[in-house]
Amino acid sequence: MKKYRLLKQFLRGNKAAYIAGIVFMIIAQLLSLVNTFIIGVVIDSVIGDILPEGIAYKGLQLLGGKEHLMHNLWICGLVLVFFSAFEGVFMFLSRKYSAIAGEGIAKNIRMDLYEHLQNSTYLYNTSIKTGDIMQRCTSDLETVRNFLATQFQDLIKCIVLIVASVSVMQKVNTDLTLAGFSLMPIIVLGAFFFFRYVSKKFLLADEAEGVMSTVIEENLSGMRIVRSCATQSREIEKFIASSLDYRNKDLKITVAFAWYWGLSDAICQLQIGVVLVTGIILAVKGEITVGMLTVFMTYVHNLIWPIRGMGRVLGDMGKASVSLGRIQEVLEAPREPGRDDTGLTPKIEGNISFENVSYEYTDGNEVLKDISFSIGKGETLAILGKTGSGKSTLLHLLVGLLPYEKGSIKVDGIELGEINKRHLRKNIGIVLQEPFLFSKTIKENISDNNPDITDADIEKATSIASVDRAIRNFEKGYDTMVGEKGVTLSGGQRQRVAIARTLIGNCKVLIFDDSLSAVDMQTDKEIRNALRKHCADTTTILISHRINTLRQADLILVMEDGRITDRGTHDELIQREGLYKQVYDMQSCVLDMAKAGE
Ligand SMILES: Nc1ncnc2c1ncn2[C@@H]1O[C@H](COP(=O)(O)OP(=O)(O)O)[C@@H](O)[C@H]1O
Ligand SMILES: [Mg+2]
Incomplete structure (x- = not known):
């Protein structure tokens, strides 16, 4: 609850840009779905002979009817270009406003931290470690900004895509919709657990890197003592040990990622394969048209990567929460009383x-x-x-x-x-x-x-x-x-x-x-x-x-x-x-x- 209030505090002055970023992103996503749908209709009802229904029918009539379009296919192309251009414009606006909001949020966090550190008590200021505070003001801040400005939006994008695609897909064919989502839970959960697992490993590697940096820093600033005591070889041994430890931990992460990308790519492709095979079987049986199969294929293709990303965002959410907590700790440090204009201002003599x-x-x-x-x-x-x-x-x-x-x-x-x-x-x-x-x-x-x-x-x-x-x-x-x-x-x-x-x-x-x-x-x-x-x-x-x-x-x-x-x-x-x-x-x-x- 406190964290939620803190997020609201950081959003101040940027709410309009933030919401604009999300709304434009939703519009762009919906336009991309429409675009794909138009391709499906053109294949089925302009090139093919299937009678369009509902809105597709109205659209065809508006553009001069099937016969006219069949002989002037460029009109269909123009419509697609038109929608794509719109999608591009909204994508641009979304990115622009998200960036404005993101930078504004980062500025707010920085300002709040700096102001608080300037006014916190002397005892607090002398008890903190500079390196630790610097990290809170830079990388923790970046994690929170990234979560608010990018990851949270990705999450909404994913939800919008799922809801909109499913509502179109299940109208066309329920069986194929089920086939299209059959492996999605594995993809989401896989990403979720993997990124949770790996964020712990990142923490260990970060610590090892910190140890290594400290060894270097101490050695450089204490070089005179090291030289005068002739302890260089011991220093080198210490450095090698910390460097090896860091390498081992970092390597574990890299190998884990190699496994993850390989496996998850294979499952994603498998999901596309499942839709293709099921779709072809259904198309042969005449239960789905070629145009709609194309729509399905494209939808699943467009959904699969954001869904994998969603698992990652959910897995990373813990990291953002920890970072927010670390920023919160600084902001909750005791403030020096009487820094404001309260209190007496007598002429001081010196007794x-x-x-x-x-x-x-x-x-x-x-x-x-x-x-x-x-x-x-x-x-x-x-x-x-x-x-x-x-x-x-x-x-x-x-x-x-x-x-x-x-x-x-x-x-x-x-x-x-x-x-x-x-x-x-x-x-x-x-x-x-x-x-x-x-x-x-x-x-x-x-x-x-x-x-x-x-x-x-x-x-x-x-x-x-x-x-x-x-x-x-x-x-x-x-x-x-x-x-x-x-x-x-x-x-x-x-x-x-x-x-x-x-x-x-x-x-x-x-x-x-x-x-x-x-x-x-x-x-x-x-x-x-x-x-x-x-x-x-x-x-x-x-x-x-x-x-x-x-x-x-x-x-x-x-x-x-x-x-x-x-x-x-x-x-x-x-x-x-x-x-x-x-x-x-x-x-x-x-x-x-x-x-x-x-
Ligand atoms: N920020 C601090 N937190 C906790 N203990 C402290 C702190 N600063 C000083 N002390 C302790 O208070 C005692 C008195 O310290 P100090 O006033 O600096 O002594 P002096 O100036 O006479 O050397 C010491 O035992 C010291 O360890
Ligand atoms: Mg003293």
Whole structure:
């Protein structure tokens, strides 16, 4: 039922074209049956001497009667050409409107998927596998489109053909009609079961191909490690194994198809043979005319292939249903609340407080436990903690990437959940732990094509982020392409471009999630000094493993296993035994050693 509603949703705006495609197709099919019937009548009643009945009689009279037509056979030819031309026109219209509807449906599915993925929750977006989603947006979409635009129409075409042909055939001769359909059930069922069987095999082969692609992809992207560990021969063995597996599975399908086409063609021809032999026997007995036997032969011939196709469509229907289900799963993923225009849009100053906040990604597994702290406008908060202690999670809660349920987070005294998300993110900028740059120029990455951002703004942001000099040293400067098509930025350069991108927003709160980890100590210091100078009113939150980065903060939190286990200023924390002091001692020791080495 849900799937049906989904299909209706995809059809929106294309219903007229879709129905037109089906109606024109039905007309074209009926015209083709008429055409064949005319040939039968011409053989029997114009060339032969059998008196026509009903509509055939009327038709003959209209064209001048048997005698006249007999001497002017070209008229019959002209009539046939006329009907064939019409059939062609309707066929064309049917194809055209089906294509319009098909493309429209595909566009709707793509739009719906894309829109939903843009607005689904951060948690969902980080949990999905890119390859899997790409497949849902391409091959699953294609399967559904193909079903709606082609296979469903084929099904209707087949039904129309069967009903119309049988109603004509059984009027002429019931015995021959039965003979004409004697093998049809075998043909339909054979196709149905075969395509059901083979679609499972296709699934296995697809999986094997996926495994093989992954081996290649991992090998190529991890080539440096493979080379440096000299594990090429093991990689080759792995590849051969996956390639062989894929070949075997694919071969099974090809052989199965060879059997199927061979056998089913033979049965189809046998069906035509049955009609021919029965027809000849009946014609000899005088129970059927030669003209009508020709009509029968042509009808059966025209029916047999669509009927075989119908079995295939029915067998493939499961595949379309699975694909639709996979698309449906994406469309049912939770949407991020508050993306619309709801919520408050207060002027944000940058006072932040957490009160008894706990968070769990999965039930019963709290990764943040009872977090409480507060910082005022323009202050700096620093967080130190081992990997996995919950630092990033805490920050993601603050920018509304994750929803919090337990406790209270307030920005300038207003509950975070009540603030409009877009507004919140315009005011609270975050540099993520693993920043992503798009395959665009550096300038576009920083300004995001916002026309309000001037070159001077960009230069100021990059200068605070200490990356302006590096950018100017590139041949194309700010117009340098980033990523596969352009230069490969070093980890530190990437981080600094990402910092500039966040700085350009002039946010009231700035969050750096370990954003200086790949930057050397000296540059780290320069950036912090520049930030203090240019963003004095900005509330800053820093995560870092470097005591030097953290030490000037107004408040430092030490996090262990989801809890705040200590807090204070640098001077307070080094007085106490604990993680902070341990890290401090270790880093001073390394520094001392480095100094001694100089
Ligand atoms: N998307 C997620 N789904 C489930 N668990 C997660 C997810 N992200 C992080 N975690 C878990 O939450 C804990 C805290 O992670 P995180 O906040 O990233 O720590 P940190 O930033 O301090 O290294 C870790 O145990 C991590 O495995
Ligand atoms: Mg982290």
